[in-house]
Amino acid sequence: MPDIVNPEDITPRYYQLANILRERITSGELPPQRPIPSERQMEEIYSVSRTTIRQALDLLERQGYVYREHGRGTFVSPQKLQKPISELTSFSEDMKRRGIEPGQKILEIGLAVPPEKVCRHLELSHPHPPILRIHRLRLGDGTPMGLQTSYYVMPDGNDISVEELESYGSIYRLLQEKFHIIPTEADETLEVALATPAEAALLQIKAGSPLLLSERITYSQNRRVFEFVKILYRGDRYTYTAKLIR
């Protein structure tokens, strides 16, 4: 087991400790429903203060790996699937976590005038000059899973050119490196929809088939909207999961 160190290291100790404990839990070394060492015991074991231990446990508790009972102890959660609490993930991460190989086929990429609904969500005036729009088919294990349309707005009216995007490869890398934008939270809505003939053709299903429609507005560190994403998932291939608390 790696020691917890600090010098020449940027990751906080409580974070390292959380990683160690998470590993001991997921490996099965600390079995579900059983108490883990008490906070005062861990002071000895890991040579860190109780403050640090409690920060690590706070993290693991929020992530759903452990639960605490006052006066009794801290216990490993019995969950089979360690599912994070409504975590903000990209389509690719989402698929990988489900054991499905993600893929995509870009249908169109360029500047487009955002429709009224998109302007409202992105807090833009309407009509508004063209902004970056990406239209693509999302694949799971090689076959169509969903149809995605995303719009992006940059701070101070800056725009992304298609050439720039291509040189970076990933939008999220470009956003982070050039504009220092990191996605931190999002509001998502889900409803049902029926496939139009065009959508059906791309998704390789019959027109009128039921779809799961997801619309997401993503915010950066300083709570600025920067992305609007609409995804139409095939109803027969996609299930949405969430963890609810309190």
Place this chain on the structure above:
Amino acid sequence: MPDIVNPEDITPRYYQLANILRERITSGELPPQRPIPSERQMEEIYSVSRTTIRQALDLLERQGYVYREHGRGTFVSPQKLQKPISELTSFSEDMKRRGIEPGQKILEIGLAVPPEKVCRHLELSHPHPPILRIHRLRLGDGTPMGLQTSYYVMPDGNDISVEELESYGSIYRLLQEKFHIIPTEADETLEVALATPAEAALLQIKAGSPLLLSERITYSQNRRVFEFVKILYRGDRYTYTAKLIR
């Protein structure tokens, strides 16, 4: 403004402080996008330690009222709608929050043998003796919104009788007062489905209409499963919303 006190008081100081700050935010006294007093200033203002202040701010940050920027300060979130992070709510609470008057019509209530899928989710053997099942129509502003089927299991094989349930009025009150079960988290899945003729008739829609199918497994304080709920929402009347973080 009330002082923060401790003697003869069971609510923690950090909780009181969070309430005070939340009030100052929601009342508009602390406007969005503007910094609130720094942690060191608040030590003076409220006569509590920085430890306590940080605990209060942690709470408010998780609840989405403020966000922090290292080296800059703590700021009031610009949110129009203070939406909780995937909060575990009942159908009634959910509807009230949307400004819709909830209602229900109980279709059937009694003991029933749980189907295999339900047994698996409730961690029961299959086949299993009958357990409590409630089948009801959920209404919004008087018209059908969804069709709900719930199954309940009690600790140590205890069962709830229909008479008992009727004397308590609410299942959740009975669970809390008799079995000390308080729902704390849940796993939810959402997918699309098509209405069968029977379902369509109850929901007053055409057979084959698209529905949003929600299945929820609810856990109590000690992470024990106690409830399985399946709700079929009318696709034309219901939208699911969630807040994603990180």
Place this chain on the structure above:
DNA sequence: CTACCGCTCTGGTAACTACCACTAGACAAA
């Protein structure tokens, strides 16, 4: 046998101290 007390374990709250990392503005140097 039962009921109660008290000890000791657990996590929860709180204060105080110290230092680190980041930000932004002031100010000097190029």
Place this chain on the structure above:
DNA sequence: TTTGTCTAGTGGTAGTTACCAGAGCGGTAG
């Protein structure tokens, strides 16, 4: 003007100490 450096202020991490409150167990008085 531009560029870099310094510095004061901000939140972030970490250790230490102290006491409170719930849980569980054993012993004792009834």
